[in-house]
Amino acid sequence: MVGKRTLRAAALLLVPVVMATATGCWNRREIETIGFVLAAGVDEAQEEGKIQLTVLIAKPFAIGAGMGTHGTTEEKPFWVVSSTGYTVFEAVRNLLSQSPRRPFWAHNRFIVVGEEFARKGIGDVLDLFCRDGESRLRVWIVVAKGAKASDLLQTEFELERMPPEGAMGLLEAARMGLSTVGEDMLNDFLQRLEGEGIDPIATRAEIVPRPQEFDIRGELKREKIGGSLRLTGAAVFRNDRLVGWLNKPETRGFNWITGKVRSGIIVIEKPGEEGKFIGLEILRAKGAFKPEVKDGRVTVTVKIEAEANVGDIQGFIDLFKSPELWASMERRMATVIENEVLAAVAKAQELGSDIFGFGAELNRRDPKKWASEFRDRWDEEFRDIDVQVEVKAKLRRSGLVLRSTRIRK
Amino acid sequence: MSKVEGGKIPGRQLMAVLVLSRVVPMTVAFPMMTELQVPQDAWIASLLGTLLSIPFVLLVVRLGLRFPDKTIIEYSELLLGKYLGKLVGLILIWYWISVVADVARELGEAYTIAIMPETPILVFMTVTGFLAANAARDGLEVVGRMGENGVWVVLFFLIVMFVLPYDEMRFKNLAPVLARGVRPLAAPTGTVVSFFLQFIVLGMVLPYLNRPKDAARYSVYAVLASGLLMTWLTVVLVAVFGPTVSHLAMPAFSLSRMISIADFLERIEAITMGAWTLSSAIKLALFLWASAVGLAQVFGVSRFQPLVYPLGAIAIAFGILFFESNLDLQRFLQFKNLGVYSLMVTLGTMGVLYLAALLRGRLPLGPGVRR
Numbered sequence: 001m002v003g004k005r006t007l008r009a010a011a012l013l014l015v016p017v018v019m020a021t022a023t024g025c026w027n028r029r030e031i032e033t034i035g036f037v038l039a040a041g042v043d044e045a046q047e048e049g050k051i052q053l054t055v056l057i058a059k060p061f062a063i064g065a066g067m068g069t070h071g072t073t074e075e076k077p078f079w080v081v082s083s084t085g086y087t088v089f090e091a092v093r094n095l096l097s098q099s100p101r102r103p104f105w106a107h108n109r110f111i112v113v114g115e116e117f118a119r120k121g122i123g124d125v126l127d128l129f130c131r132d133g134e135s136r137l138r139v140w141i142v143v144a145k146g147a148k149a150s151d152l153l154q155t156e157f158e159l160e161r162m163p164p165e166g167a168m169g170l171l172e173a174a175r176m177g178l179s180t181v182g183e184d185m186l187n188d189f190l191q192r193l194e195g196e197g198i199d200p201i202a203t204r205a206e207i208v209p210r211p212q213e214f215d216i217r218g219e220l221k222r223e224k225i226g227g228s229l230r231l232t233g234a235a236v237f238r239n240d241r242l243v244g245w246l247n248k249p250e251t252r253g254f255n256w257i258t259g260k261v262r263s264g265i266i267v268i269e270k271p272g273e274e275g276k277f278i279g280l281e282i283l284r285a286k287g288a289f290k291p292e293v294k295d296g297r298v299t300v301t302v303k304i305e306a307e308a309n310v311g312d313i314q315g316f317i318d319l320f321k322s323p324e325l326w327a328s329m330e331r332r333m334a335t336v337i338e339n340e341v342l343a344a345v346a347k348a349q350e351l352g353s354d355i356f357g358f359g360a361e362l363n364r365r366d367p368k369k370w371a372s373e374f375r376d377r378w379d380e381e382f383r384d385i386d387v388q389v390e391v392k393a394k395l396r397r398s399g400l401v402l403r404s405t406r407i408r409k
Numbered sequence: 410m411s412k413v414e415g416g417k418i419p420g421r422q423l424m425a426v427l428v429l430s431r432v433v434p435m436t437v438a439f440p441m442m443t444e445l446q447v448p449q450d451a452w453i454a455s456l457l458g459t460l461l462s463i464p465f466v467l468l469v470v471r472l473g474l475r476f477p478d479k480t481i482i483e484y485s486e487l488l489l490g491k492y493l494g495k496l497v498g499l500i501l502i503w504y505w506i507s508v509v510a511d512v513a514r515e516l517g518e519a520y521t522i523a524i525m526p527e528t529p530i531l532v533f534m535t536v537t538g539f540l541a542a543n544a545a546r547d548g549l550e551v552v553g554r555m556g557e558n559g560v561w562v563v564l565f566f567l568i569v570m571f572v573l574p575y576d577e578m579r580f581k582n583l584a585p586v587l588a589r590g591v592r593p594l595a596a597p598t599g600t601v602v603s604f605f606l607q608f609i610v611l612g613m614v615l616p617y618l619n620r621p622k623d624a625a626r627y628s629v630y631a632v633l634a635s636g637l638l639m640t641w642l643t644v645v646l647v648a649v650f651g652p653t654v655s656h657l658a659m660p661a662f663s664l665s666r667m668i669s670i671a672d673f674l675e676r677i678e679a680i681t682m683g684a685w686t687l688s689s690a691i692k693l694a695l696f697l698w699a700s701a702v703g704l705a706q707v708f709g710v711s712r713f714q715p716l717v718y719p720l721g722a723i724a725i726a727f728g729i730l731f732f733e734s735n736l737d738l739q740r741f742l743q744f745k746n747l748g749v750y751s752l753m754v755t756l757g758t759m760g761v762l763y764l765a766a767l768l769r770g771r772l773p774l775g776p777g778v779r780r
Contacts, residue, residue: 106676133523138669187577187667191651364581367588 197359458601
């Protein structure tokens with residue numbers, strides 16, 4: 001029998017051994033050896049059947065340098081680099097032949113897809129982003145209209161040195177202030193792909209060209225400024241293939257129906273005076289829809305409640321004196337909303353893509369009827385759905401003035 | 410025969426270790442989820458499975474209380490005679506060892522899949538196994554206290570996980586209810602029950618309760634508490650992941666990755682890993698303890714402590730050898746494999762023992778047995 005003392009001594013001897021071996025793990029990564037991917041783009045490669053992956057990697061030393069006394073440095077704080085492979089994973093690994101730092105995906109915010117690639121279906125490239133442990137499901141999916149993803153990733157912003165930061169800001173601002181962007185993160189996108197009677201959307205982005213010779217306002221000290229990025233609505237998918245686009249009003253129509261409108265400006269014509277407009281700011285909105293089956297035909301009733309404030313008025317109005325004017329402004333506001341909704345529905349029906357999830361809602365309400373009558377022929381049925389819109393529009397306040405300034409002639 | 414285990418634990422510690430051991434197949438792999446054909450009905454399967462498990466647990470308690478100071482291993486010898494009794498005991502010990510093996514493997518898989526793909530899986534399994542074995546060697550009181558303290562931490566982690574992804578929850582995903590009837594729910598409900606059957610380990614713990622009359626109450630509480638937690642988790646999972654939920658290898662882990670509060674509180678999957686590690690370690694300790702004490706009693710060894718490390722080492726080796734890949738493990742956890750195996754072992758042994766008790770009801774049960 002070994003004495004307690006001996007055991008204790010042995011345990012003490014173990015301490016340095018443990019200290020020496022337990023300092024880290026197989027998978028430790030020092031921050032100097034990894035490159036943070038902030039956005040990734042997917043295009044078709046030139047070689048047949050291959051995928052071109054473009055990533056935007058942060059350059060940490062250039063970020064810090066920008067904070068010095070000189071204001072900005074001439075060095076871009078990011079690096080855009082492409083590689084190819086038959087699968088996204090292969091392309092990611094192939095980056096290692098160009099990047100001395102191993103790409104690290106946990107901070108990736110965007111998956112950008114070029115239009116051409118998106119039209120052929122993006123299902124196959126999304127797999128890695130949900131399978132891999134580093135990447136997240138909270139990634140925005142952006143489709144570059146009329147451009148390649150690799151070009152979109154070269155765009156820059158005047159107000160943000162790091163383009164993905166700028167794009168995040170833009171996206172947040174547009175979602176909160178305009179409600180004219182399609183907003184689907186990878187998690188929603190996958191659910192819409194998998195769900196019955198519902199199709200995915202994504203954010204639509206375009207490149208705004210900015211030739212340097214003509215634009216000196218707020219100039220960044222660089223050799224060459226690329227284009228900038230603009231969010232212009234939503235990309236509509238059928239299954240995993242891009243089939244078309246919603247422009248900004250149509251996208252807001254989509255957001256009205258799905259209850260995602262947060263704010264935005266509704267412009268109406270001024271009652272009683274041609275060529276003058278009134279801008280209304282949406283305060284809050286609710287949207288809901290209810291599909292019903294009557295005699296084998298589907299009717300969807302969309303109900304929208306919106307509240308707005310008067311933002312600005314062209315020409316003179318004495319709101320104080322004419323309550324009927326107030327009511328007519330509300331009616332016009334309701335009409336604008338209705339038109340946006342109908343435009344979105346018409347476009348979706350034209351593209352044959354149930355982005356609203358009318359079918360999914362039908363399934364929720366009457367799963368038996370859905371399975372027996374509609375599931376297999378929803379594509380055709382969706383195109384002839386009759387959509388009724390009921391809008392309750394309320395104007396609440398008119399800002400700090402009750403009467404506009406009258407110009408004495 | 411001297412007592413192999415001399416400790417006594419209160420009922421709430423029993424409840425804590427039982428809840429923790431049921432939490433393991435929710436936070437690591439969630440086998441019932443992968444079997445769902447109709448994800449929106451997951452909560453029904455979970456609730457149904459929980460309720461169906463209560464009679465079984467009561468059966469174990471009731472039989473156990475007829476032999477107040479005997480473990481299931483000991484009274485099976487009394488009921489079935491020396492050889493048949495020992496055989497039943499060995500079957501149960503084998504079952505517990507296999508539980509240890511797949512819990513250790515699950516934990517290792519979880520770590521390797523989620524964060525450290527290149528680290529050999531054996532590292533996680535041995536480290537946790539060693540930890541658990543140390544606790545088990547110190548006896549039931551230590552395991553019980555570990556459970557009592559650990560359960561709050563795990564509960565806190567779980568509640569954070571269940572509440573914080575509120576931004577991503579779409580409760581619409583839960584409709585329609587029972588669209589395809591109850592038939593597709595059979596397998597997931599069976600899986601839920603099959604994991605509750607592991608509560609047969611109660612048979613080892615009952616004689617060491619300081620107030621045996623608490624046994625039924627706290628065991629049922631444990632079933633209900635873990636069942637409700639599980640139901641809550643299924644609701645949240647379906648709300649967040651919708652129809653894609655059944656694709657996930659580790660739903661709870663993926664869930665915690667969805668948490669993002671104001672772009673500030675995010676990437677907190679460490680809490681899920683905390684829940685895994687703590688609950689798995691305590692579960693391993695409980696089942697290692699049970700199998701070591703059981704083995705000591707079967708073979709009439711006076712101390713169970715020397716058996717713990719070897720049993721742990723064997724179980725971990727089994728954990729490595731049983732499964733070729735993670736897919737193999739996940740397939741094993743499905744109802745048609747583990748479920749059927751658990752049903753056969755637990756219901757089979759309990760059935761035989763209960764029948765024997767009924768038949769011997771009027772016969773003297775031997776020395777030391779009170780009615």
